[in-house]
Amino acid sequence: MYIDLSTKRVIVTGASRGIGHATAAVFAREGVRLAICSRSPEALGVVAEEMRALGARDVIAVALDVRNTAAVRAFVDKVAKAWDGIDVLVNNAGQGKGGSLETLEPEDILDHANNIQIAHFRFVQAVVPHMRRQKWGRIININALAGALPTPDGIPSVTNRAAGIALSKLLGQQLAKDNILVNSLNLGWIDTGQWDRHYKEMPSTITREEFLDMVTKIVPLGRLGQPEEIANVCLFLASDLATFLSAASIDVSGGLQGAIAYYPTLKREMQEMGKDRETALAELAASGTEAE
Structure with a gap:
């Protein structure tokens, strides 16, 4: 058939x-x-x-x-x-x-x-x-x-x-x-436009590759x-x-399956990591200005 x-x-x-x-x-x-x-x-x-x-x-x-x-x-x-x-x-x-x-x-x-x-x-x-x-x-x-x-x-x-x-x-x-x-x-x-919207919620210090790695980490097939x-x-x-x-x-x-419940935690952790990077970059820039 x-x-x-x-x-x-x-x-x-x-x-x-x-x-x-x-x-x-x-x-x-x-x-x-x-x-x-x-x-x-x-x-x-x-x-x-x-x-x-x-x-x-x-x-x-x-x-x-x-x-x-x-x-x-x-x-x-x-x-x-x-x-x-x-x-x-x-x-x-x-x-x-x-x-x-x-x-x-x-x-x-x-x-x-x-x-x-x-x-x-x-x-x-x-x-x-x-x-x-x-x-x-x-x-x-x-x-x-x-x-x-x-x-x-x-x-x-x-x-x-x-x-x-x-x-x-x-x-x-x-x-x-x-x-x-x-x-x-x-x-x-x-893999639809929703992930573009979700990525925009991330700090600019997070790359798209890092974001997608985080998203697919809990998917057994390892991809969208x-x-x-x-x-x-x-x-x-x-x-x-x-x-x-x-x-x-x-x-x-x-x-x-059930690992979907862990996604919000992964997302928050990545956002926090991005903010920490922003802070570190700002401090580095400030220290460079002071050195001059």
Whole structure:
């Protein structure tokens, strides 16, 4: 048996960059009808043309905010009407958010939830009626390992990803009778723009190589995952090779497990080391000035 999704109608959210872009590309190469969305109309137009060039049979691209229920429903209905149904949904949109008991307001957590598990719920609620009519559907929710194995940092990400995983498990049980299979992918360290943002939090005395060495120290495979490696798992879950898999919580993390809880400590230690270097350099510069 081989993967053949050429007849499928697929929605990928957050498809303008990173994991969403890589996932859309993998499906496009299969010749699917591909619907993509993101908040950036300019980036989305470029990606749509790229997906057509990669082999997508047809492409629908709509700029929308996944927090807008009416916009989500209108997008899904447009896709279902154009292609007489929907087969696969990859709920990818959303990103991490840090914060502690001292720095967060309750509304910060609610706002992040609206981008993660509530957005997942919006899309699932919109696509399920179409999938039920055809008695076939695949829903893949992109979550994070920190939701399955909490870390002592980043309250919004940890709690909202945990809720997203629980939602996937619940839906995977509830919808199985309709042959709609729902699974969660819990991602470890993936090589996307988030690491550029995290590196900017480091003192200037820390090199990017030192930072990446610290990040991957706790990953058994010793490296960051690539977006394409996540996309390939999505492809498998959408195929007829995964017909008895639902309500699963799958860690795609290069073997990273409980050591994830140690990452905040490693990060703080590196920040402190960088500050110590800054102090030492300042003292050295001052002593040189005095000597002159």
